[in-house]
Amino acid sequence: MYLSPEKKEEIFAKHGKGKNDTGSAEGQIALFTYRIDHLTKHLKENHKDFNTERSLVKLVGKRRSLLNYLMKKDIMRYRAIVKELGLRK
Numbered sequence: 001m002y003l004s005p006e007k008k009e010e011i012f013a014k015h016g017k018g019k020n021d022t023g024s025a026e027g028q029i030a031l032f033t034y035r036i037d038h039l040t041k042h043l044k045e046n047h048k049d050f051n052t053e054r055s056l057v058k059l060v061g062k063r064r065s066l067l068n069y070l071m072k073k074d075i076m077r078y079r080a081i082v083k084e085l086g087l088r089k
């Protein structure tokens with residue numbers, strides 16, 4: 001399995017408020033980014049896997065929604081997470 005519980009805790013500890021804080025927008029955005037990177041690598045090898053492609057598009061949309069929410073709520077937190085993860089609009 002590509003996403004072990006230890007890896008999840010590491011992501012939330014690094015980007016969230018703590019390893020058990022799974023509800024923060026920053027933690028969720030970081031987790032979505034990790035999953036998007038994994039699915040992108042998978043699709044480069046398996047370009048006809050349309051179910052994975054659909055999942056990838058849905059994840060990108062969820063991450064975009066969270067980023068929009070964070071931008072409206074607190075622009076400084078938005079800028080920090082975008083810079084930290086290397087995202088662009």
